[in-house]
Amino acid sequence: MRSELSGYVAISAGMALAASCYAMLGSLLGGIDAKWIVLAIVIAGAFCGLVSASIGELAAMFPSAPGIRTYLRAAFGNYSSLAILFLYLAMVALAAGVEGTVVTTVLGSVVPGVPKVLVVLSLFLLVIATNTLGLEPPRTLQLAMTVLLVAATLFVGVSAIWAGRSVPELHHAVPANAPSLLDLAAAVGTAIFLFIGFEWVTPMGRGPKAYARLIPLSMLAAIAGLIVVYGVFAAGLDRQVDRGLLAGNPIPQITLGAVLYGDTGRYGLALVSLLAMLTSFNAGLMGASRLIYGLAREGVAPAWTARISLRTGVPINAVAAVGGLSFMLALIVIQTGTYRLTGVTVAAIECLVYGALMLAALRLRRTRAAAARSFRSPVPIAAQWLIACAFPLLAVCALFSVPEAGFWPIALIGTLATGAALLALLSVNRTGRRTLLTTKEGATP
Amino acid sequence: MNPSLPQCLSTFVQSVNTHPSVGKLLKGWEPLLTIEATDDGQRFHLRVQDSKVAEVGAADAESSHSILVRGESTVLRDVFSGAVNPAQAYLEGNLEVFGSDRDQIKLDAISLVLWGM
Numbered sequence: 001m002r003s004e005l006s007g008y009v010a011i012s013a014g015m016a017l018a019a020s021c022y023a024m025l026g027s028l029l030g031g032i033d034a035k036w037i038v039l040a041i042v043i044a045g046a047f048c049g050l051v052s053a054s055i056g057e058l059a060a061m062f063p064s065a066p067g068i069r070t071y072l073r074a075a076f077g078n079y080s081s082l083a084i085l086f087l088y089l090a091m092v093a094l095a096a097g098v099e100g101t102v103v104t105t106v107l108g109s110v111v112p113g114v115p116k117v118l119v120v121l122s123l124f125l126l127v128i129a130t131n132t133l134g135l136e137p138p139r140t141l142q143l144a145m146t147v148l149l150v151a152a153t154l155f156v157g158v159s160a161i162w163a164g165r166s167v168p169e170l171h172h173a174v175p176a177n178a179p180s181l182l183d184l185a186a187a188v189g190t191a192i193f194l195f196i197g198f199e200w201v202t203p204m205g206r207g208p209k210a211y212a213r214l215i216p217l218s219m220l221a222a223i224a225g226l227i228v229v230y231g232v233f234a235a236g237l238d239r240q241v242d243r244g245l246l247a248g249n250p251i252p253q254i255t256l257g258a259v260l261y262g263d264t265g266r267y268g269l270a271l272v273s274l275l276a277m278l279t280s281f282n283a284g285l286m287g288a289s290r291l292i293y294g295l296a297r298e299g300v301a302p303a304w305t306a307r308i309s310l311r312t313g314v315p316i317n318a319v320a321a322v323g324g325l326s327f328m329l330a331l332i333v334i335q336t337g338t339y340r341l342t343g344v345t346v347a348a349i350e351c352l353v354y355g356a357l358m359l360a361a362l363r364l365r366r367t368r369a370a371a372a373r374s375f376r377s378p379v380p381i382a383a384q385w386l387i388a389c390a391f392p393l394l395a396v397c398a399l400f401s402v403p404e405a406g407f408w409p410i411a412l413i414g415t416l417a418t419g420a421a422l423l424a425l426l427s428v429n430r431t432g433r434r435t436l437l438t439t440k441e442g443a444t445p
Numbered sequence: 446m447n448p449s450l451p452q453c454l455s456t457f458v459q460s461v462n463t464h465p466s467v468g469k470l471l472k473g474w475e476p477l478l479t480i481e482a483t484d485d486g487q488r489f490h491l492r493v494q495d496s497k498v499a500e501v502g503a504a505d506a507e508s509s510h511s512i513l514v515r516g517e518s519t520v521l522r523d524v525f526s527g528a529v530n531p532a533q534a535y536l537e538g539n540l541e542v543f544g545s546d547r548d549q550i551k552l553d554a555i556s557l558v559l560w561g562m
Contacts, residue, residue, distance in 0.1 A: 062538035070538050207543050297532035310470045313551040
């Protein structure tokens, strides 16, 4: 049972721990003093912990189901579920864009002169090919990779704290002002980015019993572990690197590695970043392509995305579609240098999705009160309502947390939300028409 | 009268083993499928081996690669007789499938190849 739990914790934490998390930590530390950022990480983690209880309850109602799509459909119906799912898929692709920027910059810092497009193309092709060939790392290897990532990040963070402050407080280029409440809320909203993906463990239970305790517990344990890892790393980063060098720096981990251990640190942290990118992007690509495949099987996504490889059982066209879209977005983010804008937009979308999932659990308590739940969120109902309503506010604050981006994050999320809503409307009409036709013809029940 | 779940499973096994394309799908994939009805507790085991499916008794139902398929007996009957799209039943939470992503898609693909749905 212990090994099963650790496997789930590794999946949950491994999904969240991406190379772009270092960039977002640097971005957060660029404007506000480290102790407030650590507080923001703790609060964001606490919010995610509360959401994880609701998600655990939803997963216990629908064990093994394809997560968000099933939960939101059961609570809010087909249209709302599809609209949120499309927004969620856009978020996954945008997150891959941020991830691509970070890894490209990391490789550029250790192998100067290497063409960015070639780097990002090679990495994406590697992950897409691995997925298409149906090569899945064994669970023990996944566990080992996550442990290595966590241990390396913690080691560097603790070393940075232990080494003593190399940047005296007075010499920080950006003053360590106490943030306003709005600034803190924006930091909390942005820090949600650091936990994105912990919920992807829910369809992976090995059996129905896992949903009564292990799956909810694994999400909580992963979030608690991530709070410690990010908190320690942020404190270490602040101690060794000037705040002025952090705000626009997508690779603060490399800067820190170089400060602590010279070239060895740079190369070591570059390897860790690559590992983080490969594990999170690989899992994201797998998860998103399975969602697209599911949509195609429902008749929502184009039929060609349901094509699978008979030999491997991999939905090859869905993998290619998600990989291709992510690659294009990565190129756009790299070329425009908008990783912070994209990052806060991703965080804001996830805030909205988490809010929706909490509301879904609350709604299903009313509409399906008698349904079996092997796990129930222990969070009081009033607190669940409060957190669910707080998430959209955090999203708005996060969207305004990059002053130089102006209203672009709002415009981006507005465009994506409108597109998702229209696409959902189109899909509902299309599937509705198809059902009507097939019922008339008597082709399918 | 509707066929019972055991009858549906027997017909399903026959259909899989005689279909010209399903064998390609099963090649190199050798899990033990356990089908469990949540309402009446019926349990059945199907072993996939050498691109063929065979019903096995509980005594032979041990494997390092196993997949559990659960649902109410009517849902299972509809899924294994091709009356209901399993992907739809899975999406709606009426059918539970405990296995890897690859296992889930392979199972779904069998229904797609057999019944085109």
